[in-house]
Amino acid sequence: MKWSNYFIPTLKETPIGTEAVSHQLLLRAGLVHMLTSGVYSYLPLGLRVLKRIEDIIREEMNAIGANELFLPCLHPIDLWKQTGRDEVLADVMIKFEDNRKRPMCLGPTHEEVITNLVKDFIQSYRQLPVVLYQIQTKFRDELRARFGIVRACEFIMKDAYSFDRDKKGLAKNYDLMYGAYKNVFQRCGLKTVILEADSGAMGGDVSHEFMVPASIGEDTVVSCSACGFQAGASEENAEGKPCPKCKKGNLTAQVAIELGHIFQLGTKYSQAQGAQFLDEDGKQKPIIMGCYGIGVSRVIAAIIEKHNDDKGIIWPRQVAPFDVEILPIQGSKEDKEIKDLTDRYYADLTAQGLEVLVDDREETAGRKFNDADLIGIPVRITIGKRNLAEGKVEIKDRETNEVILAEKGQVKKKVSEMTGSVCRIN
RNA sequence: CGGAGCGUAGCGCAGUUGGCUAGCGCACUUGUAUGGGGUACAAGAGGUCGUGAGUUCAAGUCUCACCGCUCCGACCA
Secondary structure, eight states: OBGGGSOOOOOSSOOTTOOSHHHHHHHHTTSEEEEETTEEEEOHHHHHHHHHHHHHHHHHHHHTTOEEOOOOSEEEHHHHHTTTHHHHTTTTOEEEEOTTOOEEEEOSOOHHHHHHHHHHHOOBGGGOOEEEEEEEEEEOOOSSOBTTTTBOSEEEEEEEEEEESSHHHHHHHHHHHHHHHHHHHHHTTOOOEEEEOOOGGGOOSOEEEEEEEOSSOSEEEEEETTTOOEEEEOSTTOSSOBOTTTSSSBEEEEEEEEEEEEEEEETHHHHHHTOEEEOTTSOEEEOEEEEEEEEHHHHHHHHHHHSEETTEEOOOGGGOSOSEEEEEOOOSSOOHHHHHHHHHHHHHHHHTTOOEEEOOSSOOHHHHHHHHHHHTOSEEEEEOHHHHTTTEEEEEETTTOOEEEEETTSHHHHHHHHHTSSOOOO
16 A cells, blocks of 8 residues: 555654543544544544454454344334343433434444344244444444544444353353453453443443553553452542451552453343243243343554553554554655565565555655654565665564664565564455 | 533644734645665645634634534443
């Protein structure tokens, strides 16, 4: 991909009214654009990151036997009345009437819709278990959107739902999800703290939250310096209490971003909506459900919060929008060798399955370097006269700042070593 | 929804006790030079001063209302 043919509107200055580093860098690196408070467009570079995270999630979901589908975001309120959640979630629902005066809402979550769907197809225990998921836009009329895409009114979520005949089956699927979630966040370059949580408005018994401690966030995690005990906490009781587990260490608090939340729902929805199956013993029973959410767009913010320096973003390789950036330093008179090498490296690396961005703009070297640091592509190849006079090309690792001066014929090999040859997931 | 702040060019800002043609930096256009860390010089283009009403000879500036954005709080699967 040529930069000159790609829409990457970088900003030199930090936009006003941005507190979170991730928010600032999302805007400066040209990943997102705000339409109104809590509502963001994803620009080409941001969309690439989003899709790579989605692909990681898809792999992990598919690996545990979950099937992807796509549910509507336009819901009749009548459906929500079946569970009474039209009242419970009234404050976050975006409601309106369609042209036939029918009360509608934009889906803030999808338990009711999926239960309605499964109800129409599942009659027998022989058809269970079923695990379904989607990656879709959710709408929540947040009283106060903040931290850019961390709390938005329109955001992208992966939500999965499991349907089992008994609690044992639910526990099994729950464990599989738990493991898959650990894999997803690890592959995204995030260290998560997993907490037992309150199931709140979702209902059910067992629930875990996947949190990433960061400098911003809306939740608090306390941890014990002595035994490593970790738990969620409210602001008031967070600091300075002795550890409830080992009684020795003191708890220290840190704010965190909630990225995932899984629930053993039980029969709350299946009972309310009449989603039953005929069990082996000839009795009608409500399907046992679980639900599992990941804030996909929020994952992007968390990754940036944890992977940046004063110059910009440092993408973990697995989620980077491009694998390699080639940065030719051209004068006004085009240097044929620089151009030829640029084309050759582009072709060679692309043939290896790498996504390559070429900064072919007629900009000064300094500007290209700064933009490269800002958008944070893991590997940068700089082709310029200075090193070329010695037959060398510079390869730089964005994360470690390590610089290799490679023979111009060895670039493909060196880059392959750095990226682990074909590092694309698909 | 309570508290606080902000709104002037794409971005970041200045604009005095109201005063005459609304400025600066970056970005943008054209030209010349430059070409390894936001290069230099020159010439340009770009504005309903958030919206509406009011006070006044005169409003970016004062008053009121509304809209929008941000932060703190409340809320949050």
